[in-house]
Amino acid sequence: MRIELSGRDRERSAVGVLALVASLACAFLSARGALTGWLAAAVAFQSLPLTGLFLLAMMRLIRGEWEPMLRPVCEAAARLWPFAAASFVPVLLGLEAIYDWEREAPLSAFQGAWLGYVQYGVRTTIRFIAFALIARYQVGRQASQAASVAALILLLMGTSLTSVDWLMSLDPRFHSSGFGLQMLSIEIAAGFTVLLIVRLLTAPEPQELGLLGGLLLTLLLLWAYFQFMPYLILWSGNLPEGVKWYAVRSHGGWTAATVALGACGLGPILALLLPQVRKRRVPLITVSLIALAGKLIEFAWFALPERGAVAVFAYVLALLGFTCLTGVWFARVRQA
Numbered sequence: 249m250r251i252e253l254s255g256r257d258r259e260r261s262a263v264g265v266l267a268l269v270a271s272l273a274c275a276f277l278s279a280r281g282a283l284t285g286w287l288a289a290a291v292a293f294q295s296l297p298l299t300g301l302f303l304l305a306m307m308r309l310i311r312g313e314w315e316p317m318l319r320p321v322c323e324a325a326a327r328l329w330p331f332a333a334a335s336f337v338p339v340l341l342g343l344e345a346i347y348d349w350e351r352e353a354p355l356s357a358f359q360g361a362w363l364g365y366v367q368y369g370v371r372t373t374i375r376f377i378a379f380a381l382i383a384r385y386q387v388g389r390q391a392s393q394a395a396s397v398a399a400l401i402l403l404l405m406g407t408s409l410t411s412v413d414w415l416m417s418l419d420p421r422f423h424s425s426g427f428g429l430q431m432l433s434i435e436i437a438a439g440f441t442v443l444l445i446v447r448l449l450t451a452p453e454p455q456e457l458g459l460l461g462g463l464l465l466t467l468l469l470l471w472a473y474f475q476f477m478p479y480l481i482l483w484s485g486n487l488p489e490g491v492k493w494y495a496v497r498s499h500g501g502w503t504a505a506t507v508a509l510g511a512c513g514l515g516p517i518l519a520l521l522l523p524q525v526r527k528r529r530v531p532l533i534t535v536s537l538i539a540l541a542g543k544l545i546e547f548a549w550f551a552l553p554e555r556g557a558v559a560v561f562a563y564v565l566a567l568l569g570f571t572c573l574t575g576v577w578f579a580r581v582r583q584a
Contacts (some may be wrong), residue, residue, distance in 0.1 A: 258383050260572045263569075264569045265573070267566070267568040268490075268569035268573075269563045270565050274558050274562040275342075275562075278569070279557065280559075281406075281555045281558035283345050283346050284551055284552060284555045284562075285551075285560065286345060286560070286566050288552060288559075289547075289563050289566030289569075290335040290336055291415065291435075293328075293331075293335055295436070295438045296325045297325055297332050297441075298407065298435055299382060299435065299442075300324070300327075301322075302325065302400065303440070303443075305391070306325060306388040307322075308386075308393060308396035312459070314459050314460065314463065317456070317459070318447060320451075323388065324577070324578055324581040326379075326383045326387050327581070328574070332376065348420055350365065352420075363417055363420070372413065375409075378403070378406055404432065407431060408429070408431075411431035418551060422489050423489070424478050426478040429474045432474075433471040433474040433475070435468075437539065438540060438543035438547075440463070441543065442574075444460055444533075444536050445533055447460070448529055448533050448536075450582055457527050458523070458527040461527060464516075472513060478490075478513060493536060497549060497553050497565065502549065508542065509543075512542025516535045516539040516542075519531070519535050548560065548563055549561075
C-alpha cells in the first residue's frame with residue numbers, strides 16, 4: 249500500500265534525513281566521537297520497538313484496562329524494529345573507531361573470547377532477529393501465554409547481553425553485573441514516555457488515565473532502584489575501575505548532566521505521587537516530557553564521556569533525525 253506524505257510530513261522527513269546525514273558527516277571531524285554519538289542515539293532509538301514488544305507481551309499475561317489504551321501505539325512502535333536494526337549498520341561498520349578492544353589486546357581470556365567484530369555482530373543481529381520473531385506473533389494478533397513468556401525472556405536476556413556489547417564495553421576495564429538491568433530500566437522508561445506522549449496527543453483522553461500515570465510512576469521507581477544499587481555497590485566496595493567510571497562522569501560538563509538526569513528522574517517521580525498530575529492529561533504529558541529528557545541525557549551520560557564535543561554534537565543531530573522520522577511514522581500509522 250502506497251502512503252502519500254503530506255507537505256508537513258515531507259518537511260519533517262527531509263529534516264530528519266539531513267540531520268542523520270549530518271550526524272554521520274561529523275566523522276570527518278572525529279570518527280571516534282561521531283560514531284559513538286550515533287551509537288548512543290541508535291541505542292535510544294531501538295528502545296521504542298523494545299518497549300512496544302515488551303508491553304505487548306505483558307498485555308497477554310496481565311489483562312486490564314491498559315491494553316486497549318496502549319495496544320495501538322505499542323504495535324506502531326514494535327513495527328519500527330527494521331529501522332532500529334538499520335540504525336546499527338554504521339555502528340557495525342565503525343567498530344574499530346568506537347571500541348578500544350577492537351584495536352588493543354584483550355585484558356583477559358574471557359574478554360578476548362567475548363569481544364570481537366564477529367561476536368558483536370552476531371549478538372546484535374540475533375537481537376533484531378528476536379525483535380522480528382516477537383513482532384510476528386505479538387503485533388496484530390493475540391499471542392499465546394507461552395509465546396509471551398518466551399518473548400519477555402528473550403527481551404530481558406537480549407537487552408542484558410547487548411547492553412554489555414554496545415555500552416559497557418566502551419570502557420573495557422569497567423564491568424558491572426547489574427549493567428543489563430540498568431539499561432533495561434532506562435530503555436523501557438524512555439520508550440514508555442514516548443509511547444505515552446504519542447497516545448495522549450493523538451487519541452481521545454482515556455477514562456482510566458490514572459492507570460497510565462501509575463505505570464509511568466512504577467517504571468521510574470524501578471529505574472531509580474536499578475541506577476542507585478550499582479552505584480552503592482561500587483562505591484561501598486571501593487572497586488577501583490567502577491569508582492573511576494563514575495568519577496569520569498563527575499567532572500566538567502558531565503557534572504551538570506548528572507544533576508540534570510537525576511532531577512529529570514526524581515522530579516517526575518515526586519510529581520506523579522500527586523493524583524492531580526497522575527490523572528490529568530496536560531500535567532502527565534509535561535511530566536513525561538521531563539522524564540524523557542532525562543533519559544536522553546542518560547544515554548549520552550553512559551556512552552559519551554571522554555569522547556569529545558563532536559560525540560555530543562553527533563548524538564544531538566542523530567536524535568533530531570530519529571525524532572523527526574519517528575514522528576512521521578506515528579502520524580502515518582495513525583492515518584493508515
